[in-house]
Amino acid sequence: MNIGQASAASGVSAKMLRYYESIGLIPRAGRTEAGYRVYKDRDVNTLRFIRRARDLGLPIERIRLLVGLWRDRERSSADVKRIAEEHVAELEAKILELTAMRDTLQELADACRGDHRPECPILRDLEGGGGRGPGRRQVDPHQCASSPAA
Amino acid sequence: MNIGQASAASGVSAKMLRYYESIGLIPRAGRTEAGYRVYKDRDVNTLRFIRRARDLGLPIERIRLLVGLWRDRERSSADVKRIAEEHVAELEAKILELTAMRDTLQELADACRGDHRPECPILRDLEGGGGRGPGRRQVDPHQCASSPAA
DNA sequence: GCTTGACCTTCCCACCATGGGAAATCCCAT
DNA sequence: ATGGGATTTCCCATGGTGGGAAGGTCAAGC
Structure with missing residues (x-):
């Protein structure tokens, strides 16, 4: 099996196969005379294991331990x-x-009218913020356009 | 205000201040004769705005739009x-x-005994996976040590 | 004035996992 | 033999941040 076939069979891209080899997550694959990588069924099993672990969000170093x-x-x-x-x-x-x-x-988005006018609680919060949640900051509701100090 | 003071006042690291300037998120800061960056209160307001936006997880490009x-x-x-x-x-x-x-x-972790024995549903799942959720894959519970095919 | 230490500058590297692409080589089928 | 697809290695980019080196600058104390 060459790298394309191993990739298709395992769901790991050829690019990642080379990368995993380079970081030693998988052992160096055998080579043909021309330098093509050669994979066995056993390697594909390992690759599938790795791909599933990645699907669960596990970082490479933890996968290394798991393998x-x-x-x-x-x-x-x-x-x-x-x-x-x-x-x-x-x-x-x-x-x-x-x-x-x-x-x-x-x-913040819920509190924003989302119309053609400039007044916007989102910008007001980013501008003045400090507290958290609703009422994260008390602002005079009549205060106008929440723009940076000129 | 030099970069250290602007950093302390805004909560944005000096490193990030230079970075934000380099990508044009903030305009090029003024310089002293010696080349030190000089910031005004107004700049600190902008930086605080940016930091709060980052705290909400907004990516730089969206922050650029918001600013x-x-x-x-x-x-x-x-x-x-x-x-x-x-x-x-x-x-x-x-x-x-x-x-x-x-x-x-x-x-998977809940299903794992977590004892001194090798049997482990987590590894079994990673090895064989396919389905999802509990019973993601039917495996003979008497199957033994879930190890890669040798 | 001179030393010292804290600060600033630019530039490069690293992370993490992945993809893109170039240039060269190789394999296979026609 | 030729052409197209697959493969090789190598470099670059992502996003946002930190680390650090090499060198210049500033301010305080003596």
Whole structure:
């Protein structure tokens, strides 16, 4: 199997196959006389494993550990579980961060009329911000056009 | 005000100040005879605006648009709102993506005993995966150590 | 005035994972 | 033999940030 076939069979792009090899995530593939990489079914299994792990958002370094454990018949599932849970915690943190951003921005957008006039709570908040959530900052509602000080 | 003071006053690192200038997000700062950048209060206002926008996860290019609108007294709030909503949609998409990853991985971790033995549903899933959610793949529970084909 | 330390300048490198593209070579089918 | 597709290596870009080197500048203390 050459790189194109291994790519199609594993769902990992040829570009990434070369990259993974270059960083040592996968061993150096065998070569034909002409220098073409040669893959075996076994390699494709590994690549599929890697691709699924990437689909779960796992960073390369963690995948490196998982592949090592996968190959290790003496592993303890506790090690695998720990890696998974670390990643769950990071995903969770990221989710909370993004959710907070989304909520704040959604509230601001909801408060914005979205018409032809310039008055805009979103800009007012970015300009003056400090607090959080609705009422993140008290602003005189009659204050006009929220533009930078000239 | 030199770059260090502007940085402290705005919450934007000196490094980023230079970067924002280099990409034209902020205009080229004035210079002293020795070449030191000089900032005014007005510049700090802009920088604070930018930092708050970054805190909401807005990418530079969108911030560029927002700063333009902020300065434009003829703007319509609809333009601002549209930009905000686009970003909310992107945040939402990312949140859903990460949440799906987290849920899948959490389920797998929950199913893993996490003991000294090698048997591990997480590795089994990565190895064999295909479906989604619990029972993403039917695997004989008596199957043993889920290791790569040798 | 001179030293010292804190600050500033520009420039390059690194991250992380991925894609794009160029130039050269190779394989296979016609 | 020729042409088109696949492959090779190498460099560049992304986005936003930090690190650090090499050198110039400023201000305070002596």
